[in-house]
Amino acid sequence: MGAKLLEGRPIALKIKEALKKEIELLKQNYKKTPYFVCIHVGENPASEAYCKAQIKAAEELGILYDLRRLPKETSQEVLIKYIEDLNKDNSVSGIIIQMPLPPQIDGKMISRFIKPEKDIEGLHPENIGNLIFGKKGVVPCTPAAAMELLESTGIDLYGKEAVVVGHSEIVGKPLVLLLLNRFVTTTVCHIATGERGALPEHVARAEVLIVAVGKPNLIKGEWVREDAIVIDIGINRVGDKIVGDVEFDKAAERAGWITPVPGGVGPLTVAMLMRNVVEAFKMQMTSESKQ
Ligand code: NAD
DSSP, X not given: OOSEEOOHHHHHHHHHHHHHHHHHHHHHHHSXXXXXXXXXXXXXXXXXXXXXXXXXXXXXXXXXEEEEEEOTTOOHHHHHHHHHHHHHOTTOOEEEEOSSOOTTSOTTXXXXXXXXXXXXXXXXXXXXXXXXXXXXSOOOHHHHHHHHHHHHTTOOOTTOEEEEEOOOTTTHHHHHHHHHHTXXXXXXXXXXXXXXXXXXXXXXXXXXXXXXXXXXXXXXXXXXXXXXXXXXXXXXXXXXXXXOSBOHHHXXXXXXXXXXXXXXXXXXXXXHHHXXXXXXXXXXXXXXXXX
């Protein structure tokens, strides 16, 4: 393996240490503790794992956390009312809704019912709008994690050629905005690019390659550009193993940097969520003190 490993855990640790100190100061200043609520509708093993990671991180950092479980038959109207009550509750700094949601609820629409300043996933249209204008605020967690990993290489991103594979609302699209805000020349590939057989030619140009699809070994190692930075966001269960979307061993022979899966983006995503809770808390405290 020629590539250096881009591991998420050491960076997550540093971020959490800094957050812990900041939270202590915030508690002293405002006599109030950041507190977020996670709404989990129905049952889903992947969501359970993410909830557990949230609880652990919140406990480590001194953030209050509440997991609210709603039955799988909860209607969209009931969920919206539930969110609106949390919006009105001044003790709640942040709200996260676990995805996927049962089919009777429109998962793509639901974030807009969370008050933007409590939207700790950064998916409310107002927060996505702020991202377009490059305004500081809450940024979707997984794209923010990918940017942290890129920054950690110390490589100047200005003018670099990036290729993002995957254009979902929660990962690919916000990531493109974050890259553009850093003046990275960015190409986005998606299912139609794949169907056209054009992935290899795009991937071959990428000095920065970020993949978020959810298909094991979709990106062949031999396509990867020499010395590229490869961030693999994909999480796929193959037998008893978790693998990414990139053919790791072969890609690692060509890349300059590569994330392991697991152990790359995943551990940083929760740290980014905790950072968003703190940002949301600070925004609310500032606006309360202005009133
Ligand atoms: P999604 O299903 O919403 O989107 C998948 C994207 O891949 C779409 O843009 C689609 O057009 C594209 N695509 C599908 N087949 C393709 C092909 N053959 N060629 C090119 N593009 C193709 O998925 P998502 O929610 O963005 O998640 C993507 C992956 O990232 C999943 O494996 C998910 O588990 C993982 N993920 C990881 C984290 C983390 O914290 N590490 C967070 C979120 C998602």
